[in-house]
Amino acid sequence: MSLANLDRSKGHGLKGYEMNGDDSKQRTPNAHAPNVHGSNAHGSKGHLLYLALGFPPAAKSCAYRMKEVANLAVERGWRVTVVNLDEEAWLREFGVDRSLAAQVHPSVRQVLLPLHRKDFDPDLQRYSWFRARHTARWLKIRRRIEKLPFPEPVWGLYRAPLERALERVHREDPVDLVMVSPAPYVTMAAAWRLHRRHGVPYVVDFRDGWSVDVIGGGEAFARDSPRGRWDSRVVRDASRCWFVNEPIKDFYADRYPDAADRLRVVRNGWDLHSAPAISSSDPGGEPGLRFTFLGNLKLPYPEFLNLVEAWKRARAADPALQEATLDFYGYIGASYASGANAYAKTIGEHASFGVRYHGPVPRAEVAKVYDESDALVLALPGGRFMTSGKVYEYMASGLPVVSVHAYEHGAADTLDGYPMWARPPGLDVDALEKAFVDAAAMARSATVRQRVAGRAHAERFERRRQLEPPISELEELVTQGRAR
Amino acid sequence: MTQVLLVCGAAPARPVLEDALPALAAAGVSVLVCVQNPGHRRSFAGMPTAEPHILTRKRRQGLPAWRWSPVRIVAALEWRARLLLIRRAAPAPRLWLQASSDPWFRAAVQESQVIVAMDRHAVYTAWRANRLKGERRAFYGLPATLRHLAVNGGSAK
Numbered sequence: 001m002s003l004a005n006l007d008r009s010k011g012h013g014l015k016g017y018e019m020n021g022d023d024s025k026q027r028t029p030n031a032h033a034p035n036v037h038g039s040n041a042h043g044s045k046g047h048l049l050y051l052a053l054g055f056p057p058a059a060k061s062c063a064y065r066m067k068e069v070a071n072l073a074v075e076r077g078w079r080v081t082v083v084n085l086d087e088e089a090w091l092r093e094f095g096v097d098r099s100l101a102a103q104v105h106p107s108v109r110q111v112l113l114p115l116h117r118k119d120f121d122p123d124l125q126r127y128s129w130f131r132a133r134h135t136a137r138w139l140k141i142r143r144r145i146e147k148l149p150f151p152e153p154v155w156g157l158y159r160a161p162l163e164r165a166l167e168r169v170h171r172e173d174p175v176d177l178v179m180v181s182p183a184p185y186v187t188m189a190a191a192w193r194l195h196r197r198h199g200v201p202y203v204v205d206f207r208d209g210w211s212v213d214v215i216g217g218g219e220a221f222a223r224d225s226p227r228g229r230w231d232s233r234v235v236r237d238a239s240r241c242w243f244v245n246e247p248i249k250d251f252y253a254d255r256y257p258d259a260a261d262r263l264r265v266v267r268n269g270w271d272l273h274s275a276p277a278i279s280s281s282d283p284g285g286e287p288g289l290r291f292t293f294l295g296n297l298k299l300p301y302p303e304f305l306n307l308v309e310a311w312k313r314a315r316a317a318d319p320a321l322q323e324a325t326l327d328f329y330g331y332i333g334a335s336y337a338s339g340a341n342a343y344a345k346t347i348g349e350h351a352s353f354g355v356r357y358h359g360p361v362p363r364a365e366v367a368k369v370y371d372e373s374d375a376l377v378l379a380l381p382g383g384r385f386m387t388s389g390k391v392y393e394y395m396a397s398g399l400p401v402v403s404v405h406a407y408e409h410g411a412a413d414t415l416d417g418y419p420m421w422a423r424p425p426g427l428d429v430d431a432l433e434k435a436f437v438d439a440a441a442m443a444r445s446a447t448v449r450q451r452v453a454g455r456a457h458a459e460r461f462e463r464r465r466q467l468e469p470p471i472s473e474l475e476e477l478v479t480q481g482r483a484r
Numbered sequence: 485m486t487q488v489l490l491v492c493g494a495a496p497a498r499p500v501l502e503d504a505l506p507a508l509a510a511a512g513v514s515v516l517v518c519v520q521n522p523g524h525r526r527s528f529a530g531m532p533t534a535e536p537h538i539l540t541r542k543r544r545q546g547l548p549a550w551r552w553s554p555v556r557i558v559a560a561l562e563w564r565a566r567l568l569l570i571r572r573a574a575p576a577p578r579l580w581l582q583a584s585s586d587p588w589f590r591a592a593v594q595e596s597q598v599i600v601a602m603d604r605h606a607v608y609t610a611w612r613a614n615r616l617k618g619e620r621r622a623f624y625g626l627p628a629t630l631r632h633l634a635v636n637g638g639s640a641k
Contacts, residue, residue: 091631122628124601124611125621132611133576135604332499336625339500340602348498348527357499 045077046176057101058090086112092120099364120335151226155184162190178202214385242266268389269463275396276371288323292373310432325354374443379404395458398451400442489596493605504626576608
């Protein structure tokens with residue numbers, strides 16, 4: 001159902017969002033099946049409602065963390081209900097990865113809402129004359145409307161259906177704890193409402209935070225702005241707030257001193273099945289080194305041009321790089337711009353320099369991509385507030401890493417001590433060229449011992465190790481709540 | 485045999501074409517391409533499509549031979565007025581004004597089952613073409629087209 005229909009369903013309860021109806025789907029083999037610890041639904045540690053827009057099969061970077069949170073919660077005895085959007089919603093955006101969905105624990109119950117982004121609707125038959133003729137003006141008006149119920153473009157209109165969906169889940173099977181994982185931040189409004197109406201505690205897995213500008217650094221919006229007021233009330237009433245790194249947590253602790261004791265750092269990490277096996281023999285120095293970028297390309301375009309130019313120069317300067325390739329895997333652009341934006345054009349124009357784009361990679365094949373690579377390119381936007389999830393996976397591969405990001409960067413703090421790291425002092429072409437040449441030298445001389453040392457450096461960032469302590473804390477939260 | 489018409493208001497990126505067009509060809513789908521600018525044809529070099537067509541206006545045929553014939557004068561005035569309209573139009577309607585007076589385009593629309601707008605300037609042309617007589621679908625971008633035709637391209641997984 002589109003948002004237009006959603007508006008029409010006002011005043012008719014959950015029309016179009018009936019969870020057992022035709023539009024909304026539930027995926028659960030058996031919600032009350034014994035979990036891995038052998039306890040049944042009613043004997044579990046409680047009912048965790050996980051509001052996670054971007055949960056698998058969505059092909060989004062947040063899906064890996066969401067999947068592991070849900071799986072771990074089930075394994076620890078929680079009854080988990082995930083509220084997510086249906087497959088069509090993700091097909092309109094970055095697509096779906098069914099290999100990732102296959103890794104979700106079968107006991108996780110899923111409620112899928114048919115909310116689809118109208119701005120990503122590819123079917124021109126549904127366009128009005130105004131939209132077809134004045135696409136930019138239509139979008140501008142649409143963005144204003146979207147911000148009316150909640151101050152967030154694109155997602156603001158989802159507030160009412162999300163609130164109704166949470167209410168319905170709670171009515172069917174009372175919820176002990178809500179975990180919400182923005183972005184989109186409108187999900188926080190739904191969790192907050194359930195808390196106000198029924199006293200259900202909630203945890204916000206902010207990941208990057210809302211009021212902090214992780215790309216530009218500093219404050220994203222003022223405290224007395226509409227977004228600031230929402231951020232403030234959500235943090236005030238949250239039982240816990242999780243962030244992916246220390247700088248973001250510190251920012252929130254400074255902004256909300258009263259909440260400082262409820263803020264936690266829960267880093268991203270790497271998954272065991274996505275790390276390649278490290279071969280037992282040293283590389284033979286074959287010609288044609290493969291430099292790989294894997295992920296969602298978000299590097300600012302001018303810096304991306306520097307990267308490509310530096311690659312061209314390094315290829316010309318270093319004979320060892322003459323047959324080398326720079327391979328991009330992952331998503332470049334969403335929806336109709338998928339593989340068709342300025343980045344993709346630039347890659348296409350540099351095919352003769354070994355620059356290639358291979359499209360997205362299913363999660364199950366990620367280890368193979370690392371296995372076929374000789375060095376990895378870590379191209380990231382932002383500064384000290386940005387860590388990215390990719391850096392952990394890159395380290396776990398044990399391969400040489402070329403940093404293409406600001407010198408002072410969250411990822412640099414994580415990479416500090418990694419044995420095969422080419423860290424340029426800046427993002428100018430000369431510095432990046434030297435980094436490529438250095439990384440090529442590392443790739444040619446890399447030994448098994450060095451790769452094992454790289455993996456050892458990443459060991460502490462294995463995702464389960466990061467998630468187990470905070471999830472244990474959730475159990476204490478609910479136990480304390482019941483005792484009161 | 486299914487026929488797809490790609491409408492380009494700008495030069496498309498090679499990667500999306502390299503991903504989708506061989507997949508369409510392998511599925512037995514024939515692809516026609518029309519571009520606004522001759523330079524845009526470069527993106528399709530080596531692709532499994534027919535030679536891209538450059539949108540042009542054809543002068544009316546069958547006009548009287550006499551230079552000062554009233555019919556001929558009216559046709560000339562109409563031609564110049566339309567040229568002025570095209571020059572002054574915004575990119576999206578300009579593409580439609582060019583396409584709608586091109587006989588190749590109108591024939592291609594009639595024969596195609598799917599029309600694809602490759603960029604935002606081409607959306608209006610694809611939308612208008614889809615409203616011409618006949619049964620067909622129109623999409624914005626190749627990923628949705630591949631999904632509609634149940635063809636697996638790399639980006640459409």
